[in-house]
Amino acid sequence: MKKNDLPIGIYDSGVGGVSVLCEAMKCLPHENFLYYGDSKHAPYGTKSEEEIKELSLKCGEFLFNQGVKMIVIACNTATSIVVQTMRERYNIPIISIEPAVKPALLERRQGRIIVLATPATLKQKRYHTLLDNLDAQDIVINVECARLADLIEKGNVADPHIKAYIHDKLVAYRGQAIDGIVIGCTHYSFVADKIKDIAAKMFPSFLDVYDGRYGTARHIVHVLDFENLRNGQNTDGTIEFFTSGNDDSLSVYRYFLSLL
Numbered sequence: 001m002k003k004n005d006l007p008i009g010i011y012d013s014g015v016g017g018v019s020v021l022c023e024a025m026k027c028l029p030h031e032n033f034l035y036y037g038d039s040k041h042a043p044y045g046t047k048s049e050e051e052i053k054e055l056s057l058k059c060g061e062f063l064f065n066q067g068v069k070m071i072v073i074a075c076n077t078a079t080s081i082v083v084q085t086m087r088e089r090y091n092i093p094i095i096s097i098e099p100a101v102k103p104a105l106l107e108r109r110q111g112r113i114i115v116l117a118t119p120a121t122l123k124q125k126r127y128h129t130l131l132d133n134l135d136a137q138d139i140v141i142n143v144e145c146a147r148l149a150d151l152i153e154k155g156n157v158a159d160p161h162i163k164a165y166i167h168d169k170l171v172a173y174r175g176q177a178i179d180g181i182v183i184g185c186t187h188y189s190f191v192a193d194k195i196k197d198i199a200a201k202m203f204p205s206f207l208d209v210y211d212g213r214y215g216t217a218r219h220i221v222h223v224l225d226f227e228n229l230r231n232g233q234n235t236d237g238t239i240e241f242f243t244s245g246n247d248d249s250l251s252v253y254r255y256f257l258s259l260l
Contacts, residue, residue: 001067004231007032007240008220009063010072013055014042014153014249015256016187017074020097021239022260023217024072028224031237034066037253039245043149044077045118045185052120056082057089062242064090069229072220073097074186076212077118080126093223098130099184100210105134111177111205112139116169116195117184119144127184141178143169149187155252157190157259166191167198178203182210189213190259 008028010021014037021035038044038059044052056078063071071086072095073079079096086094099121104113113136121127122142131137148169151162170181181199183189189211196209224230231237239257243249 003069004229006067006069007034008070009034009068010074011036011059011063012074012186013044014039015252016185018253018256019186019189019260020074020213020216022257023213024220027217027221029236030233031231033239034063034068036062036242037249039243039249042153044075045120045149046146049081052078053081060086070095076184077120080124093227095220095223097212097216099182100212100215101130101136101182102134104180104182104210105136107207108179109205111179112141113180113182114141114143114178115182115184116143116145116188118149119146121184145169149185152187152190162191163194166195170198170202174202177205179205179207180210186213190256
Protein backbone atom coordinates (compact mmCIF):
# COMPACT_ATOMS: atom_id res chain seq x y z
CA MET A 1 0.00 0.00 0.00
CA LYS A 2 1.27 3.46 -0.90
CA LYS A 3 1.95 5.80 2.01
CA ASN A 4 -0.71 8.22 0.75
CA ASP A 5 -3.34 5.49 1.01
CA LEU A 6 -2.62 4.82 4.68
CA PRO A 7 -5.15 6.05 7.25
CA ILE A 8 -4.86 9.00 9.62
CA GLY A 9 -4.81 7.96 13.28
CA ILE A 10 -6.62 10.03 15.91
CA TYR A 11 -6.77 9.32 19.63
CA ASP A 12 -8.19 10.74 22.81
CA SER A 13 -8.86 9.59 26.36
CA GLY A 14 -12.37 8.69 25.26
CA VAL A 15 -15.13 10.16 23.16
CA GLY A 16 -13.84 13.77 23.08
CA GLY A 17 -11.54 13.36 20.10
CA VAL A 18 -14.48 12.27 17.96
CA SER A 19 -15.19 16.02 17.68
CA VAL A 20 -11.80 16.47 15.97
CA LEU A 21 -12.42 13.38 13.83
CA CYS A 22 -15.74 14.83 12.68
CA GLU A 23 -14.19 18.12 11.59
CA ALA A 24 -11.26 16.37 9.91
CA MET A 25 -13.68 14.19 7.94
CA LYS A 26 -15.50 17.30 6.70
CA CYS A 27 -12.22 18.82 5.51
CA LEU A 28 -10.86 15.55 4.10
CA PRO A 29 -13.76 13.41 2.85
CA HIS A 30 -11.51 11.08 0.85
CA GLU A 31 -9.16 10.18 3.70
CA ASN A 32 -9.37 6.99 5.76
CA PHE A 33 -9.34 7.37 9.54
CA LEU A 34 -8.60 5.18 12.55
CA TYR A 35 -9.92 6.43 15.88
CA TYR A 36 -8.68 5.07 19.20
CA GLY A 37 -10.46 6.00 22.39
CA ASP A 38 -8.86 5.08 25.69
CA SER A 39 -12.25 4.84 27.40
CA LYS A 40 -11.00 2.35 29.96
CA HIS A 41 -8.91 5.14 31.48
CA ALA A 42 -11.05 8.20 30.68
CA PRO A 43 -10.89 11.00 31.52
CA TYR A 44 -7.23 12.06 31.56
CA GLY A 45 -7.79 15.56 32.91
CA THR A 46 -7.59 14.68 36.61
CA LYS A 47 -4.70 12.20 36.35
CA SER A 48 -1.03 12.84 37.11
CA GLU A 49 1.43 13.76 34.35
CA GLU A 50 3.12 10.38 34.70
CA GLU A 51 -0.16 8.52 34.19
CA ILE A 52 -1.18 10.67 31.25
CA LYS A 53 2.18 10.22 29.54
CA GLU A 54 2.15 6.44 29.99
CA LEU A 55 -1.41 6.06 28.72
CA SER A 56 -0.94 8.47 25.82
CA LEU A 57 2.21 6.76 24.58
CA LYS A 58 0.33 3.45 24.57
CA CYS A 59 -2.36 5.06 22.41
CA GLY A 60 0.26 6.39 20.02
CA GLU A 61 1.97 3.00 19.87
CA PHE A 62 -1.32 1.30 19.05
CA LEU A 63 -2.02 3.65 16.15
CA PHE A 64 1.53 3.52 14.83
CA ASN A 65 1.40 -0.29 14.82
CA GLN A 66 -1.82 -0.11 12.81
CA GLY A 67 0.18 1.57 10.04
CA VAL A 68 -1.11 5.15 10.06
CA LYS A 69 0.56 7.95 8.11
CA MET A 70 -0.14 10.58 10.77
CA ILE A 71 -1.11 10.65 14.45
CA VAL A 72 -3.43 13.35 15.78
CA ILE A 73 -3.42 13.87 19.54
CA ALA A 74 -7.02 15.01 19.95
CA CYS A 75 -6.62 15.72 23.65
CA ASN A 76 -5.51 19.06 25.11
CA THR A 77 -4.36 17.38 28.31
CA ALA A 78 -2.15 14.85 26.54
CA THR A 79 -0.73 17.23 23.93
CA SER A 80 1.65 19.15 26.13
CA ILE A 81 2.85 16.04 27.94
CA VAL A 82 3.64 13.67 25.07
CA VAL A 83 3.80 15.53 21.76
CA GLN A 84 7.58 16.02 21.81
CA THR A 85 8.26 12.42 22.84
CA MET A 86 6.06 11.12 20.02
CA ARG A 87 7.74 13.34 17.46
CA GLU A 88 11.10 11.96 18.50
CA ARG A 89 9.83 8.38 18.51
CA TYR A 90 7.95 8.17 15.21
CA ASN A 91 8.95 9.19 11.68
CA ILE A 92 5.45 10.36 10.75
CA PRO A 93 3.74 13.73 11.36
CA ILE A 94 2.36 14.16 14.89
CA ILE A 95 -0.40 16.76 15.12
CA SER A 96 -1.35 18.35 18.42
CA ILE A 97 -4.24 20.51 19.61
CA GLU A 98 -4.34 23.59 21.80
CA PRO A 99 -7.12 25.78 23.22
CA ALA A 100 -8.35 28.36 20.68
CA VAL A 101 -7.22 31.35 22.73
CA LYS A 102 -5.78 33.23 19.74
CA PRO A 103 -9.04 33.28 17.71
CA ALA A 104 -10.91 34.43 20.82
CA LEU A 105 -8.44 37.28 21.38
CA LEU A 106 -8.67 38.38 17.75
CA GLU A 107 -12.44 38.89 18.09
CA ARG A 108 -12.63 40.28 21.63
CA ARG A 109 -13.57 43.86 22.25
CA GLN A 110 -12.72 45.08 25.75
CA GLY A 111 -13.86 42.10 27.83
CA ARG A 112 -12.00 39.11 29.14
CA ILE A 113 -11.92 35.51 27.87
CA ILE A 114 -12.85 32.44 29.92
CA VAL A 115 -11.04 29.16 29.22
CA LEU A 116 -12.89 26.04 30.35
CA ALA A 117 -10.49 23.10 30.64
CA THR A 118 -9.38 20.18 32.77
CA PRO A 119 -7.14 20.78 35.80
CA ALA A 120 -4.24 19.02 34.06
CA THR A 121 -4.45 21.21 30.95
CA LEU A 122 -4.54 24.44 32.94
CA LYS A 123 -1.43 23.44 34.90
CA GLN A 124 0.69 22.67 31.85
CA LYS A 125 3.71 24.80 30.99
CA ARG A 126 2.80 24.59 27.29
CA TYR A 127 -0.56 26.22 27.99
CA HIS A 128 0.94 29.06 30.01
CA THR A 129 3.61 29.58 27.35
CA LEU A 130 0.76 30.00 24.87
CA LEU A 131 -0.80 32.68 27.08
CA ASP A 132 2.57 34.39 27.54
CA ASN A 133 3.21 34.45 23.79
CA LEU A 134 -0.21 36.03 23.24
CA ASP A 135 0.27 38.44 26.16
CA ALA A 136 -3.00 37.06 27.52
CA GLN A 137 -2.30 36.09 31.13
CA ASP A 138 -4.27 39.10 32.43
CA ILE A 139 -7.04 38.74 29.87
CA VAL A 140 -7.83 35.05 30.32
CA ILE A 141 -9.79 33.60 33.24
CA ASN A 142 -8.94 29.92 33.74
CA VAL A 143 -11.85 27.80 34.99
CA GLU A 144 -11.17 24.19 35.98
CA CYS A 145 -13.90 21.73 35.02
CA ALA A 146 -12.76 18.54 36.68
CA ARG A 147 -16.01 16.61 36.19
CA LEU A 148 -17.35 17.84 32.87
CA ALA A 149 -15.48 15.43 30.59
CA ASP A 150 -16.58 12.52 32.75
CA LEU A 151 -20.24 13.61 32.55
CA ILE A 152 -20.03 13.83 28.75
CA GLU A 153 -18.17 10.52 28.50
CA LYS A 154 -21.24 8.79 29.95
CA GLY A 155 -22.89 9.30 26.57
CA ASN A 156 -25.92 11.47 27.29
CA VAL A 157 -25.34 15.12 26.37
CA ALA A 158 -28.95 15.89 27.32
CA ASP A 159 -28.23 14.97 30.95
CA PRO A 160 -29.45 17.97 33.00
CA HIS A 161 -26.45 17.56 35.30
CA ILE A 162 -24.22 18.76 32.43
CA LYS A 163 -26.07 22.05 32.03
CA ALA A 164 -26.18 22.54 35.80
CA TYR A 165 -22.44 21.90 36.06
CA ILE A 166 -21.63 24.44 33.34
CA HIS A 167 -23.92 26.98 34.98
CA ASP A 168 -22.22 26.50 38.34
CA LYS A 169 -18.79 27.02 36.78
CA LEU A 170 -19.78 30.27 35.08
CA VAL A 171 -22.19 31.85 37.56
CA ALA A 172 -19.40 33.42 39.65
CA TYR A 173 -18.65 35.71 36.68
CA ARG A 174 -22.26 36.68 35.91
CA GLY A 175 -22.61 40.25 34.64
CA GLN A 176 -18.90 40.71 34.00
CA ALA A 177 -17.47 41.81 30.65
CA ILE A 178 -16.78 38.38 29.18
CA ASP A 179 -16.41 38.47 25.40
CA GLY A 180 -15.80 34.79 24.70
CA ILE A 181 -15.37 31.30 26.09
CA VAL A 182 -12.65 28.95 24.88
CA ILE A 183 -13.24 25.21 24.97
CA GLY A 184 -10.06 23.67 26.36
CA CYS A 185 -11.10 20.02 26.15
CA THR A 186 -12.34 18.15 23.08
CA HIS A 187 -15.15 16.56 25.10
CA TYR A 188 -16.69 19.99 25.58
CA SER A 189 -17.35 20.40 21.84
CA PHE A 190 -20.42 18.22 22.26
CA VAL A 191 -21.97 20.67 24.72
CA ALA A 192 -20.79 23.89 23.07
CA ASP A 193 -24.41 24.89 22.39
CA LYS A 194 -25.21 24.63 26.10
CA ILE A 195 -22.13 26.66 27.02
CA LYS A 196 -23.10 29.31 24.48
CA ASP A 197 -26.71 29.51 25.68
CA ILE A 198 -25.71 29.90 29.32
CA ALA A 199 -22.98 32.44 28.54
CA ALA A 200 -25.25 34.56 26.34
CA LYS A 201 -27.65 34.99 29.26
CA MET A 202 -24.93 35.73 31.83
CA PHE A 203 -22.57 38.06 29.97
CA PRO A 204 -23.81 41.25 28.25
CA SER A 205 -20.80 41.50 25.90
CA PHE A 206 -20.62 37.78 25.02
CA LEU A 207 -19.59 37.03 21.43
CA ASP A 208 -18.99 33.31 20.91
CA VAL A 209 -17.55 29.95 21.98
CA TYR A 210 -14.13 29.15 20.47
CA ASP A 211 -13.16 25.56 19.72
CA GLY A 212 -9.65 24.32 18.82
CA ARG A 213 -10.93 21.43 16.72
CA TYR A 214 -11.43 23.70 13.70
CA GLY A 215 -7.85 24.94 13.68
CA THR A 216 -6.58 21.40 14.27
CA ALA A 217 -8.49 20.09 11.26
CA ARG A 218 -7.10 22.89 9.08
CA HIS A 219 -3.60 22.06 10.31
CA ILE A 220 -4.07 18.38 9.39
CA VAL A 221 -4.93 19.49 5.85
CA HIS A 222 -1.90 21.80 5.71
CA VAL A 223 0.53 19.10 6.88
CA LEU A 224 -0.87 16.49 4.48
CA ASP A 225 -0.40 18.91 1.60
CA PHE A 226 3.06 19.98 2.75
CA GLU A 227 4.20 16.35 3.10
CA ASN A 228 2.40 15.32 -0.11
CA LEU A 229 0.43 12.70 1.83
CA ARG A 230 -3.10 13.32 0.58
CA ASN A 231 -5.10 10.25 -0.37
CA GLY A 232 -5.84 10.45 -4.09
CA GLN A 233 -8.95 8.25 -4.06
CA ASN A 234 -12.20 9.74 -5.36
CA THR A 235 -14.45 7.67 -3.14
CA ASP A 236 -15.49 8.49 0.41
CA GLY A 237 -12.99 7.56 3.08
CA THR A 238 -13.55 4.95 5.76
CA ILE A 239 -13.59 5.11 9.56
CA GLU A 240 -12.51 2.38 11.96
CA PHE A 241 -13.05 2.71 15.70
CA PHE A 242 -10.96 1.04 18.38
CA THR A 243 -11.13 1.31 22.15
CA SER A 244 -9.47 0.10 25.32
CA GLY A 245 -12.97 -0.10 26.79
CA ASN A 246 -15.83 -2.42 25.92
CA ASP A 247 -18.02 -2.68 22.82
CA ASP A 248 -20.44 -0.14 24.28
CA SER A 249 -17.71 2.49 23.90
CA LEU A 250 -17.58 1.86 20.15
CA SER A 251 -21.33 2.45 19.92
CA VAL A 252 -20.93 5.68 21.88
CA TYR A 253 -18.21 6.91 19.50
CA ARG A 254 -20.47 6.32 16.49
CA TYR A 255 -23.35 8.06 18.23
CA PHE A 256 -21.25 11.13 19.08
CA LEU A 257 -19.98 11.29 15.49
CA SER A 258 -23.58 11.79 14.41
CA LEU A 259 -24.05 14.78 16.74
CA LEU A 260 -21.78 17.25 14.95
